[in-house]
Amino acid sequence: MITLYDIPSKAPGNVWSPNTIKTRMALQHKSLPFKTVWLEYPDIGPTLKGIGAEATSKWEDGSPWYTLPVIQDSTTGKVVADSWKIALYLEDTYADKPTLFPFGVRAPVEFFEAYFTETTIRPGMRIFMSETCYRLNPTSEAFFRRTREAIYKLKIEELAPPGPERDAIWAAVKGGFDKFAPKYASNGDGSLPFFYGETISYADIVVASYLLWVKIVLGPENPEWKEVESWNGGRWVKLIELLKDYKIVDA
Amino acid sequence: MITLYDIPSKAPGNVWSPNTIKTRMALQHKSLPFKTVWLEYPDIGPTLKGIGAEATSKWEDGSPWYTLPVIQDSTTGKVVADSWKIALYLEDTYADKPTLFPFGVRAPVEFFEAYFTETTIRPGMRIFMSETCYRLNPTSEAFFRRTREAIYKLKIEELAPPGPERDAIWAAVKGGFDKFAPKYASNGDGSLPFFYGETISYADIVVASYLLWVKIVLGPENPEWKEVESWNGGRWVKLIELLKDYKIVDA
Numbered sequence: 327m328i329t330l331y332d333i334p335s336k337a338p339g340n341v342w343s344p345n346t347i348k349t350r351m352a353l354q355h356k357s358l359p360f361k362t363v364w365l366e367y368p369d370i371g372p373t374l375k376g377i378g379a380e381a382t383s384k385w386e387d388g389s390p391w392y393t394l395p396v397i398q399d400s401t402t403g404k405v406v407a408d409s410w411k412i413a414l415y416l417e418d419t420y421a422d423k424p425t426l427f428p429f430g431v432r433a434p435v436e437f438f439e440a441y442f443t444e445t446t447i448r449p450g451m452r453i454f455m456s457e458t459c460y461r462l463n464p465t466s467e468a469f470f471r472r473t474r475e476a477i478y479k480l481k482i483e484e485l486a487p488p489g490p491e492r493d494a495i496w497a498a499v500k501g502g503f504d505k506f507a508p509k510y511a512s513n514g515d516g517s518l519p520f521f522y523g524e525t526i527s528y529a530d531i532v533v534a535s536y537l538l539w540v541k542i543v544l545g546p547e548n549p550e551w552k553e554v555e556s557w558n559g560g561r562w563v564k565l566i567e568l569l570k571d572y573k574i575v576d577a
Numbered sequence: 578m579i580t581l582y583d584i585p586s587k588a589p590g591n592v593w594s595p596n597t598i599k600t601r602m603a604l605q606h607k608s609l610p611f612k613t614v615w616l617e618y619p620d621i622g623p624t625l626k627g628i629g630a631e632a633t634s635k636w637e638d639g640s641p642w643y644t645l646p647v648i649q650d651s652t653t654g655k656v657v658a659d660s661w662k663i664a665l666y667l668e669d670t671y672a673d674k675p676t677l678f679p680f681g682v683r684a685p686v687e688f689f690e691a692y693f694t695e696t697t698i699r700p701g702m703r704i705f706m707s708e709t710c711y712r713l714n715p716t717s718e719a720f721f722r723r724t725r726e727a728i729y730k731l732k733i734e735e736l737a738p739p740g741p742e743r744d745a746i747w748a749a750v751k752g753g754f755d756k757f758a759p760k761y762a763s764n765g766d767g768s769l770p771f772f773y774g775e776t777i778s779y780a781d782i783v784v785a786s787y788l789l790w791v792k793i794v795l796g797p798e799n800p801e802w803k804e805v806e807s808w809n810g811g812r813w814v815k816l817i818e819l820l821k822d823y824k825i826v827d828a
Contacts, residue, residue, distance in 0.1 A: 429680045431772075431773050431776075432764055433761050433764040433774070434685040434689065434773065436763050437688070437760050440692070441689075509684055509691060512686075513682050513683055513684040
């Protein structure tokens with residue numbers, strides 16, 4: 327059995343993190359059963375250290391920064407941190423299960439993930455980070471607030487309050503999606519939904535995971551989310567719909 | 578027979594344009610014979626208009642901007658402008674020839690080309706554009722200088738003169754390649770040279786074409802080019818070496 331470590335929230339179903347959603351979808355794509363251990367932010371470091379997980383980054387003071395997702399696989403005894411490394415681990419370890427990386431190649435997806443997040447997600451980070459903060463349980467919220475305010479050198483409330491600055495951030499996000507969407511068109515007749523046309527891969531899981539993050543932290547009825555649903559001929563909401571068998575959350 | 582319209586230069590073999598190199602390599606990959614018609618810049622617009630080519634862009638004043646490469650295919654009677662559209666045309670029209678787009682998908686390569694040029698080439702444009710200008714024949718040089726100085730609002734000589742500003746541009750280019758190179762590593766054991774690992778595709782032609790552009794306009798013995806050869810474990814010079822059967826130029 328695989329144990330997935332994830333971060334709870336006030337959102338229905340707890341799940342919100344784009345990176346742990348990637349792993350949830352990857353596990354379901356490969357038909358691997360798993361159970362979730364929920365960790366509030368202050369418990370992540372001590373727990374992961376205890377199970378021998380690798381820190382994926384460093385805080386500004388040089389101390390190890392433990393992040394989720396992490397999986398612990400009782401079949402192999404392995405503990406793996408970082409959504410990308412987990413996807414590669416699952417593909418290698420469970421090679422007989424449905425593939426996350428069609429055609430036996432991974433770099434195309436790795437380039438795609440980097441390009442997608444840089445183009446469409448990074449421009450919106452001040453909105454997405456503040457909305458995430460508002461969705462966390464109090465223990466996690468305090469930890470998240472303290473650490474992110476140190477990084478941004480701004481109060482969470484100052485990151486993206488309603489007004490022209492937030493509108494400009496949204497316009498940049500929309501600009502990213504507008505630039506990104508037409509590049510799918512060279513597959514087939516242009517209507518195919520996935521990175522590999524008709525073939526689902528981890529690339530599509532990445533896109534859907536970020537979209538679900540935005541949907542969850544804004545809330546499904548939020549006007550900004552409704553905007554996303556209308557972008558690029560509804561491509562993004564269609565993608566989520568096509569991946570709805572991956573039961574992440576009800577949001 | 579296919580006719581390729583290209584722009585000559587003072588460089589050995591004439592060829593220098595990254596976009597026409599892409600088409601040269603694509604034609605050779607598909608084993609399609611072709612002949613070159615050389616057009617100096619001022620002759621491009623009138624000639625292309627004459628053969629019914631599409632303008633690929635617009636000048637600031639709204640007039641059509643005709644660019645090369647353009648191919649004219651006597652077998653089908655088609656005239657196609659724009660390196661990406663030409664690659665798709667060749668793939669569709671000569672489907673029985675070796676494929677430019679393995680696995681029947683094109684979007685992965687389209688995303689890759691955009692990400693590669695944004696990450697590694699665009700940061701160096703002020704260097705590459707000025708060095709290109711210095712390599713053109715006088716008629717083209719005057720046209721190129723006038724139009725590019727209007728775009729940049731700077732003299733060609735002011736774009737990237739030696740000194741700290743040029744060093745910073747180079748550092749940004751190197752930073753782009755440093756960020757880009759490790760993403761190939763998830764294919765196989767990390768040593769595979771191509772976007773699709775062991776399988777050559779149009780993605781690799783794109784990378785090689787931009788590298789050859791830089792090599793040609795700087796000159797193969799130029800210290801800045803020699804730097805590129807040393808970057809990322811020699812990955813880029815190895816790629817050019819692997820594609821040397823595509824006879825573009827002797828540079």
